[in-house]
Amino acid sequence: MELIAKNSIRDEGLGGLASTAGCHILKWEFPFYYGGIEAALEAVKESVENIIAAQGEDGSWRFHPNERTQNLGREGDAVLGTCASNALTLLKYARISGDEAALQAGRKSLEFMDGFKVPRGAQAWECPLYEPDILAAALAIGAYVEAYRITRERHYLERAEYWAKTGLPFLFFWNNPQRPGMRYASIPVFGTTFYTHSWFGVPVQWNGLVYAYHLQHLAEYSAIFPWKQIAEGITVSAMYQQWTEGELKGTYPDGFYGYCTEGRAPHINPEDIMVNLYALRGLDPDISTAIVPMGDSRIHISSGAKVQDATLSSEESQAQPAETLTFNLRYAQNEISYTLIRGFGKLATESSFYSITANGETLSEVENLQDIPTGCYSYREPDAVYLKVLHPVEMVNIEVQRGEITQEKESEPTPPVEEHLPKDAEGIPMDAIGTGAAEEVTPEEQVVEEEIPVTEEPINQEDENTED
Incomplete structure (x- = not known):
């Protein structure tokens, strides 16, 4: 892990820790385990903003072929597979970060995807756009489950269940007794690569493992079908396909030919297997x-x-x-x-x-x-x-x-000391000695005054009348 982090930071800076290169399932998890999530999510946000900018007004993303893929579909067409991957990216980011713009763009894409009935076109880098495709079903499950996690709107869960069902026909639900890896092996598409290489009856298990992982997330909320059992079966089939000896030990083949007897290159690292195994054991590496x-x-x-x-x-x-x-x-x-x-x-x-x-x-x-x-x-x-x-x-x-922190209400100011002093016949405050205006006294003088109290002699009524 340290080597991966060191090389990623060297090549791309801290934002590189959120790279999804070489991953079919995991997306941005690494910095949440290693550190650097501040910079990593800034890089993710930039990618998300680019996806939103490329989204059509109707919520779609459409097929724009290059010279190599121009005969695989019509320019500008949209199918489930041209939309589901981007929708999943937006909604997973919205779930993790609380980003409202990503959520609204993701919901808009799901509204567009509601119009599809058949999973097609998630592998148009080599497969014709209109071929039924298990990977399109897998990514759609993931997108709708993410939307349900955020909003708890029942419609999203029902659509996730629908796309989960559309993936089932791509799986072997039986096996030759001598070929245990055949059961739950997953056919990638009902079609070909470039109209020449047939995939009928030829499992490509990494496609099934992506489907299995999103089935496990669906199983947290849906009990209408044994989704977790299906996911476990797909994972076990992948383990049967792994090489057990030599320099390829631990990897598994891209294609399982000869009716599930012959694995052919390229050979794939076991990340997809490990992710599903951890999730099956309650240790899902997802954020x-x-x-x-x-x-x-x-x-x-x-x-x-x-x-x-x-x-x-x-x-x-x-x-x-x-x-x-x-x-x-x-x-x-x-x-x-x-x-x-x-x-x-x-x-x-x-x-x-x-x-x-x-x-x-x-x-x-x-x-x-x-x-x-x-x-x-x-x-x-x-x-x-x-x-x-x-x-x-x-x-x-x-x-x-x-x-x-609430400020306490200020109390009324204490009236001046002179207001409490006795006043003479003309209403002028008297000090302790009776000389008229009150004067400040020191603490020492105040102590003396307290020890020798001053008393006023009673006024002689006859003296007051003498002046008259």
Whole structure:
């Protein structure tokens, strides 16, 4: 892993950690395990913005062939396969980051995709555009499941189930007893490559493994069919196809010819197999996201750790009203997890406060999470908070609190001392000696006055009348 990270950063900078090169399934997971998610997601956002810019007004992306593929379909045509991959990219990014523009563009593409009935055209780099295609079904499942995760709209789940069913005819549901790898082997397309190389009866298992992975995500929400059992069968078939000796050990063939007896090059690294195996064992390497409603908006918490039990609460206090976001991060003990919180940033006022704790210990704010100790967070605009947390135990509780520090109402000023002093017959305040206007006294003088109280002699009524 260190070598992959080092080479990626050397060639592409930190944004290269989000590269999907050589991956059929994984997309942007690496920086959520290794670090560098701030820079990585900036690179992803640029890619997402390019996809949105290329989207048609109707929500589609269309076939634009090059010289090599110009006879595989008509210029400007759209099928499920020309749209599903981009829709999945947008909606997965929207789920992870909370990006509203990506969500709306993704939903628009699904509205367009609702018009299709047959999965076609996801492999038009070599296969005719209109051939039925299991990879198109797989990517459509992924896109609709992502939309359902964000919105919880039933329609998206039903469409994911529909596309899952369309993938079943591409699988072998039986096998010759001498060919165990035949059961659940997956045919890529019902057609050819460049109209010459037939794929009828020839499994291409990496296509099936992409389908299997998205079936596992569907199985989290749908019980209408044993989706997970199908995914496991596809994964086991791929393992039967792996080479067990020599320099190709661990890889599996692109094509499984001779009715599932002969594997031919190119030979593929076992990433797709491993991803499915981990997911089958409850260790899905996908970025984990919890979405918490907050009024008309949503808070998105995404992490390489498993995000659990996310809640938002409000505390009305006259002195310090606050909102508190709490969630748990489950991860390998003594390892570091990286997390993004979007939609619950600092309040834009001078009197606001913002604090984050991990298992009760306050995290310090830093400019950048790279090359610094754990137990800190980085605040980035717009409204993005990144955490770097060591797990001394598997489960770490995170509490994020924000609110306003209410200013106490100023009390009435104390009246001047002279207002409390006795006044003479003309209403002039008298000091302790009775000389007229009150004078300030030192603490020592005040003590003397208290020890020797001054008394006023009663006024003689006859003396007052004498002047008359």
